[in-house]
Amino acid sequence: MNIRIPQASRTAPTMKAAANGAEPIELELPFTVGMWGTTQPVEIELVKGRNVLTFSRLGVKQEVATKGFTLKQITLTPLSR
DSSP: OEEEESSOEEEOOSSSEEETTOOOBOOOOOOOTTSOOOOOOOOEEEOSEEEEEEEOOOSSOHHHHTTOOOOOOOOOOEEOO
């Protein structure tokens, strides 16, 4: 996913995420069996301009992993410095 940020900021996305090739930050991505859930936010550093966000679901049982996951919404909330 590519996003453009008007100015550098720290943000709080909701899921397991990495930005611009950085080490991924782990957070719980619940297996909700089709019922939408919300994860707790984590902080990631974004640069001014283009940023590449990556998301993954690792370390789950194979029968669950093959089903993948669906993102309904990603919220990037600017944090004060």
